[in-house]
Amino acid sequence: MSTDTQLTDWRDKALQFEQQINQTVIGLQPAVRNIILAVFARGHVLLEGNVGVGKTTLLRAVAQGLGGDYQRIEGTIDLMPADLIYYTYLNDQGRPCVDPGPLLKHGDTLATFFFNEINRARPQVHALLLRAMAERSINAFNRDYYFPHIQVFADRNRVEKEETFELPAAAKDRFMMEINIDMPSADTVLDELMFNPRFHDTDQLIRGVTNSDIYYQLNELAQTLQQLIQTSPKLHTYALTLWKATHQPQLYGIQLADVEMPQLLMAGASPRGMSYLIRAAKTRAWLERRDHVLPEDLQAVFPVCMTHRLFLNPMYAYRKEQLLPELIKGILNQVAAP
Amino acid sequence: MRIVLILAFSLLGCSGLIDEPITYFNVETPRPFGYVNGDEIPARIIIETRSGITLQTGSLPAKGQINRWLNLNEVTVKQSGQRYEIDLRYQVFYAPLEVKSLTLPSFTVQLSQGEKNINQNVPAWSFTLSPLRELVVRQTEQGEYMRPDSPPILLANTLAMYGMTASLTLASLITVYLSFLYGLFPAQLRRTLFKRALRQLAGLSKADMEQALTIVHNALNSLNGQSLFHNGLSQFYLLNPQYLQINSQLDWFFNYSNRYFFSAGMITVAQDLQQIKELCEQCRKIERGSL
Numbered sequence: 001m002s003t004d005t006q007l008t009d010w011r012d013k014a015l016q017f018e019q020q021i022n023q024t025v026i027g028l029q030p031a032v033r034n035i036i037l038a039v040f041a042r043g044h045v046l047l048e049g050n051v052g053v054g055k056t057t058l059l060r061a062v063a064q065g066l067g068g069d070y071q072r073i074e075g076t077i078d079l080m081p082a083d084l085i086y087y088t089y090l091n092d093q094g095r096p097c098v099d100p101g102p103l104l105k106h107g108d109t110l111a112t113f114f115f116n117e118i119n120r121a122r123p124q125v126h127a128l129l130l131r132a133m134a135e136r137s138i139n140a141f142n143r144d145y146y147f148p149h150i151q152v153f154a155d156r157n158r159v160e161k162e163e164t165f166e167l168p169a170a171a172k173d174r175f176m177m178e179i180n181i182d183m184p185s186a187d188t189v190l191d192e193l194m195f196n197p198r199f200h201d202t203d204q205l206i207r208g209v210t211n212s213d214i215y216y217q218l219n220e221l222a223q224t225l226q227q228l229i230q231t232s233p234k235l236h237t238y239a240l241t242l243w244k245a246t247h248q249p250q251l252y253g254i255q256l257a258d259v260e261m262p263q264l265l266m267a268g269a270s271p272r273g274m275s276y277l278i279r280a281a282k283t284r285a286w287l288e289r290r291d292h293v294l295p296e297d298l299q300a301v302f303p304v305c306m307t308h309r310l311f312l313n314p315m316y317a318y319r320k321e322q323l324l325p326e327l328i329k330g331i332l333n334q335v336a337a338p
Numbered sequence: 339m340r341i342v343l344i345l346a347f348s349l350l351g352c353s354g355l356i357d358e359p360i361t362y363f364n365v366e367t368p369r370p371f372g373y374v375n376g377d378e379i380p381a382r383i384i385i386e387t388r389s390g391i392t393l394q395t396g397s398l399p400a401k402g403q404i405n406r407w408l409n410l411n412e413v414t415v416k417q418s419g420q421r422y423e424i425d426l427r428y429q430v431f432y433a434p435l436e437v438k439s440l441t442l443p444s445f446t447v448q449l450s451q452g453e454k455n456i457n458q459n460v461p462a463w464s465f466t467l468s469p470l471r472e473l474v475v476r477q478t479e480q481g482e483y484m485r486p487d488s489p490p491i492l493l494a495n496t497l498a499m500y501g502m503t504a505s506l507t508l509a510s511l512i513t514v515y516l517s518f519l520y521g522l523f524p525a526q527l528r529r530t531l532f533k534r535a536l537r538q539l540a541g542l543s544k545a546d547m548e549q550a551l552t553i554v555h556n557a558l559n560s561l562n563g564q565s566l567f568h569n570g571l572s573q574f575y576l577l578n579p580q581y582l583q584i585n586s587q588l589d590w591f592f593n594y595s596n597r598y599f600f601s602a603g604m605i606t607v608a609q610d611l612q613q614i615k616e617l618c619e620q621c622r623k624i625e626r627g628s629l
Contacts, residue, residue, distance in 0.1 A: 230601065230602055231600075232599060232600045232601065232602065234599040234600060235599070235600050290601075291601070292600050292601040292602065293600065294568075294596050294600050295567055295596075295600070296567055296568060296569045299567065299569070332565075333564035333565060334564060334565065335565060336555065336556075336559050336565040337555075337565065337567065337599070338548075338551055338552050338555050338595060338599050
């Protein structure tokens with residue numbers, strides 16, 4: 001089978017998978033599309049949203065649909081890095097035992113690692129995750145453990161700020177996307193969510209997702225896909241301009257209300273962030289049945305890939321909910337492709 | 339005969355010394371009375387010398403303030419042969435309460451003969467200065483006794499004003515006309531986007547496809563006020579509904595541009611450039627309101 005045919009087959013599978021998730025978690029199509037992009041671009045995902053809007057359900061559905069060994073942990077204030085690596089207990093005979101924790105339990109077949117309420121965990125835990133996410137390995141029991149297939153899904157709610165720890169910039173940067181989950185707005189969807197008993201029992205809902213068992217082939221697919229989807233020199237220029245605009249937006253004619261533009265940003269996008277952006281854009285081009293990336297692919301993934309990588313000056317940080325989306329929109333509107 | 343000789347010797351004795359350096363010296367002063375505060379007082383000093391003697395002009399009093407109440411406004415020296423006419427013009431600034439006698443100070447004029455200096459004293463000169471008014475300012479029935487001078491009559495400047503207004507008007511008219519010619523009016527800029535684009539497209543050939551596409555993209559971006567992409571067309575039509583009638587052409591243009599710029603192996607033909615020019619012409623017609 002030629003590589004092109006393989007890619008076409010895979011695309012059909014991906015779209016089918018997307019459709020299935022959309023049927024399980026309704027009204028979140030844009031978020032589902034972004035998660036699919038992140039999965040096929042092999043990037044970690046951070047979900048943010050209000051309480052009860054379906055973040056966890058969405059991630060569980062995706063994990064169930066992809067197959068692979070799944071682990072989940074709840075972030076709490078007293079969670080320590082060791083809790084991810086091992087746990088100790090007394091067995092039936094009353095003897096103390098040490099067993100591998102959630103990260104090590106499945107060894108190198110660990111697939112989806114779901115970190116619920118990540119901002120409730122302490123920075124020590126974030127630090128452990130940094131390595132697990134970036135290098136797909138950790139050191140424990142005097143040796144390195146490798147997780148070639150690990151994909152971290154994390155979520156946090158944006159309602160509470162008490163007893164939470166802001167994710168450090170380095171940890172945020174390791175997530176390919178930060179996806180905001182907003183409540184569905186269409187009345188029919190809301191009605192469905194309220195009255196259809198199918199959505200009342202999430203466990204049953206998740207069980208309804210067919211396990212496609214495609215997970216362990218994703219790394220190879222992503223590699224092929226990244227090699228085959230073309231980017232033209234003009235697109236390189238466009239991406240470079242976008243990148244520069246995240247550092248010095250004022251040079252590209254971007255002006256936000258009541259903001260001294262040169263003082264707005266403390267840090268723009270990182271090289272890692274830009275490489276994630278291109279990976280996601282290539283994956284989108286593939287899903288859109290193209291063999292080349294268009295500016296619209298970059299534009300589609302730019303907000304989710306970039307918003308959490310831009311750090312505002314403390315002076316403007318309290319307005320970040322308003323300023324960052326405006327800045328991203330301004331950059332996309334001002335930078336011309338050809 | 340003896341008497342004649344005695345008379346002749348006596349006359350010799352009467353005449354001055356033959357080697358006197360200054361042969362004539364006189365200070366001509368005006369009347370020594372009737373001056374008031376602010377008056378100028380001229381004085382002329384006439385000196386005649388033997389030949390070979392020169393006046394040291396540096397020894398004359400310097401122009402400027404001499405003392406608290408006296409200024410020397412002008413010093414001119416006229417020389418004709420060995421005769422010097424030194425004109426001094428003093429001005430008095432003194433407000434006496436009653437008639438007062440004042441003195442122009444004396445000074446010494448120096449003349450030189452080779453290395454030898456000859457001094458000639460110019461004596462002090464006294465004059466009287468009168469007050470301008472009575473000691474006590476009085477009120478009269480007609481009004482103030484003291485009153486300001488009438489304001490000076492202004493020079494007529496109407497002609498200059500007319501001239502300036504006319505030239506300013508002319509200059510602004512020319513500026514407006516030039517801005518119009520260069521298409522600098524914002525509204526006009528938006529209405530001549532495709533006119534200018536067409537002009538730029540005119541000389542391009544198939545080989546300049548990139549430039550041609552960029553020109554049309556720029557025009558569309560300027561019209562849209564921000565970068566316009568294929569996926570932004572629906573929003574663009576909402577703002578510029580008149581362009582909806584060339585929807586298919588715009589659609590073709592964006593697809594073509596995407597393929598040209600972002601995919602490999604695109605072959606351009608002359609027909610494509612023609613189609614881009616036609617699109618631009620259609621846009622120009624919409625811009626002019628004739629479509």
